Amino acid sequence: MTRPVCVSCCAEMRCHKNSRAVEVQVKGRGYQVWSGDEYQCPSCLVRVVTGWGRQPMAETFMSSYVVIVSEELEAGNLIVLREDAT
Numbered sequence: 563m564t565r566p567v568c569v570s571c572c573a574e575m576r577c578h579k580n581s582r583a584v585e586v587q588v589k590g591r592g593y594q595v596w597s598g599d600e601y602q603c604p605s606c607l608v609r610v611v612t613g614w615g616r617q618p619m620a621e622t623f624m625s626s627y628v629v630i631v632s633e634e635l636e637a638g639n640l641i642v643l644r645e646d647a648t
């Protein structure tokens with residue numbers, strides 16, 4: 563079994579979108595962008611991102627960081643993970 567399971571529905575989730583970009587932010591500032599696969603429960607439609615690569619796509623010290631974030635944002639493919647959110 564490699565796919566996530568929805569606890570509420572006892573159902574295996576299905577891959578909804580490959581290569582979803584997730585920017586990790588602390589105090590409103592991004593420092594890493596990761597790529598993962600987005601899965602969705604076929605019953606309640608809740609979605610999760612999992613299946614991360616071994617390394618982030620980019621980190622702030624890389625010159626490519628701003629370009630990657632801009633491209634993923636324009637493509638509507640970027641979500642933000644606020645690590646300091648409760």
Ligand SMILES: [Zn+2]
Pocket residue numbers: 568569570571572573603604605606607608
């Ligand atoms: Zn569900």
